[in-house]
Amino acid sequence: MSAPTSRDEKILARRGQSALWRGVHALGSIHLAMLLLITLTGVCIAATFLESGFSTRVARAYVYGSPWFNLWLLLLCLNLICSTMTRWPWQKHHLGFVITHAGIIILLGGALVGRARGFEGSLDLSRGAPPANQVLLDRPRLTVESPATGQLFSTPFDPEVRTPRPDRPRLLPLPSSDVQLVIDGYTSRSIEKTTLLPDPASPNPGITLEFTGPFGPEPIQLPLILNSTSDSRANLSPQTIVQFLPTLPSATPPPTAPTFRETQMVLARDPAQPILHNTSGTPSGFRFFLGSRNSGDPLELEILRPDGSGEIYRLTDLLNRTLEDFSGAKILVARYWP
Template sequence: MTVPESREEKILARRTHSPVWRAVHALGSLDLAMLLLITLTGVCAAATFLESGFSARVARAYVYGSPWFNLWLTLLCLNLICSAATRWPWQRHHAGFVITHAGIIVLLGGALLGRARGFEGSVDLSRGATPATQVLLDRPRLTVESPATGQLFSTPFDPEVRTPRPDRPRFLPLPDSDVQLVIDGYTGSSIEKTELTPDPSSPNPGLVLEFTGPFGNEPIRIPLVLNSASDSRADLGSQASVEFVPALPKSSRPSSVPTFRETQMILAKDPAQPIIHNTSGQPSGFHFFLGSRKATDSLELEILRPDGSGEVYRLADLLNRTMDDFSGTKILVARYWPNLTLQDGQPASDGDSPENPAVLVMLEGNLPDAAPSRLTLSPGPIPGTLSFLGESSSPTPATGSVRPGEIFSPGWKGWSAKLVSLENNARIETITLPAEKGGARPGRPALHARLRSPDGNSGAARWIASGTSAVLTSSNAASRIGFGLELQSLPFSIRLDSFDVPRDPGTDEPANFRASITFADAKKNLEIPAQLEMNHPATFPPGLLPQVTGLSYKFSQAGWDPQDLNRTTLQVLHDPGWLLKWSGSLLMVAGIFSMFYLRRGPQSQPSR
């Protein structure tokens, strides 16, 4: 009689006689699993340091998105599958083991699917603007124009992964051409400057001025071009302007200085509501505050000038005395009522106790010239010279002529100007330069690039900031090169209807961010309004099924502009592997539970 083979004997027999099963047992071995897990643990730890020391893009390029990392994950999945297959035929006590391995495989599959098909980005929305249909991703790209056909080509290019340097440039061949794009520099922060460039094709002259003022030793450089709608005028803040015109105008400054004469009744208990009466001219802009620091102290009067400066005086020192303020204003405290009351419609004092003090202040003076200072220039009567007219608060304008390299006074107090250069034919060009380290304002990343011909000659190099493009030339080719972040199209559009920032009571601190948006699907002729705020994102398509399956797009509040409440920035998250990740996690929990609570019962010993 044939004795039935035990399960262990069957497994040993197929492993001995079948090459396929030998491969399955080799791939599902515990030694291979430990090797893969230890390697992945070390690599992920190194990737954490890469991400903290450099950026998430560097860690993604060298580790998480690299081919060898994907191969390692594939081997781990294969090891899990083969490890479960070596137990075939499965018995009841294998359920936890198999379910746990299946959960890990499903979880890894969801992670790979989410990385391949999902994305995380941002979208800027403005009220009244065209609905957005694209999301900005943190994936730098180069857009290159073919010199032969003019067709545009786009390729991933992350300068942080392998930073180009002059001694280690990166080369990219241009499509349909033997010309190379050479990228030999990168900066994480750039600035834009306007420069005057000689241009024989331009019919207009141009100039460069340098202004030195009382606010620092760093000169302010301004280029101007004649007969240009945008480049013939420049402003130095709100207090001065410079303009290049064909001919000088006549001085338009008023011959007389505006004056004022007014009275103010100042109430100690209501200083924000003075009773002002202008007897002549315009309001003075002066403010007064009456009071005392302690109940036992004598009364004081604070004088606040229009420019924000001021002093505090004892009321007794000013009463019935005319003070000549350094601003040119005469100030007289003409009356004082310790306890102001009205008697027959006239102010009077009910006793000498300062229970409701008030004063009457009389002012007379000249107002500062509110018109901004102006410098106007025009071509001079002699070639190579400029005529200028400088106007300020002074009644006498500054006039004269100047040559390149000469310094002159624009007629503004504390200011001087220098004519740096004068070109007969010129245009203004905006160029990108690396920002100085420790600059006050962050700038955009930029690449330094040039074109190189097959004979080794290179064209002019220039910096290209993120989000911009520039035309590069060589001896035999020209191509427009663009650098920026990748745009991901959405299958729908999103529109901002309103944006509100509630504040904490009594403060200017934001308490919440509320945005009203509208999703629109043109194919389905569908519009769905939605509301989102902090910790309460909006999803589209709506409903439980798209969210559970990971087919929805989640929008969360990400940024705002305190100066413009008609715009906001939303974070966009799309993860089609969401369902697999959660399913895999639940399977792992179920498998581990089974291994602990569904153990194999005690086996009976065979009879001897």
């Protein structure tokens, strides 16, 4: 029997002589790779609809974080490794093939390590605040306090993944006790409702206000008690405070509008003919000139008062700012068109 001479003959010979190499070629076949990729594509499409229909945590629990999904990724990684080994011994023209497969293997390996040892969370950072050292994880937990000892018991509990129902409750045994917690209901939208009841011993009257509007589908009820240090006011929104007072505060008169207002559109090339509009029909006598002393210098605005006095300012110093003149006039350079 003659020894194989070509590279292809050597590969065929080792497949026939070694069970290990037969397994490597079987796991690295293109047919297995296509099966794994097509299945993963279909599963990811289904998980996308699951995530949009329910939540990210549901998709993570049933698909992305499930053991069978990790096993499928591990098989794909093993397929890539075996596919790379089927070309052994590698030659120069295999460099691109090996680098491409090695890169995908590293990505899959990093994903598997991150799924096993990593976590996802958010960190609030504010300018000027001290460094933050707490990460908020998207992992709901249920905390129960023992009525006998006051000890707190905390356990991971995600009702969105498997919602408890009366016919399918979730049982949680409490440690160091014979008590078993039975959870048979869950709602994602609960409203705390406070009801005021008459109290003959209290001299303070109470009132309940109900607000409907763009706050949400449910009305907002605010119970308020007069002369109470904690219950006489409530926050309807970050900008709105409702307070129960014995008398209305005195109204502050609104600021008076100026009796005279004039708008001028001044053309730099023809400042003597501004476009005027004022509230009295009589010009104020103020005149404005726009220009620069030398070519390339910053633009300057010259303001002349009715008595002939005036000042010169840089245009950038007055743009979108109100200048209070000593004559009592307020001058605002609202816009500039080059």
